Amino acid sequence: MKQLPGIAVSFLLLMNTAAAQTKLSTGWYRASVTRPDAAQLIFNVEVTDKNKQAVLYIRNGSERLQVDDIKQKGDSVFIDMPFFESSFKLKIQPDQSLTGLWVKGTSTKNLELPVVFTYGVKERFHVSSAAKENISGRWKVDFTGLPLLNFSKRAHLLPEHS
DSSP states (O other): OTHHHHHHHHHHHHHHHHHHHTSOOOEEEEEEEEOTTSOEEEEEEEEEEETTEEEEEEEETTEEEEEOOEEEETTEEEEEOSSTTEEEEEEEOTTSOEEEEEEEOOSSSOEEEEEEEEETOOOSSOOOSOOSSOOOSOEEEEOTTOOSTTGGGTOEEEEOOO
């Protein structure tokens, strides 16, 4: 009978450790949504703590879109986006990354695409070497005479002259 308090304390410590591992971690994530054609939509996510509530910021370049409708149940995280008529259904992984689905509402059915939020990665794209050309500045895209589908493969980029 004297072992019962020790067992109870050990159980509580184990449960507390498990709960700590399933808390949504604050910090940077690199999110990647995989489209049906296997192309990836990549953006950054910053998770902060505001008044003891998780707040998420979708980062795309200088854009910073706030998302605060975040619910967590165990190791599951549900994020309802205030834009794009979409949500994320995620599971916290042991390395604090998140895996799951991006759900986009459409007029006929929901579109569900796999998504991975890699924890601790702040940059959108890995840069392995310095740029070979400087393409900064303003550019004009001329779509004249091009079909609307697959235009990105055939568009001619022209420097804009002001």
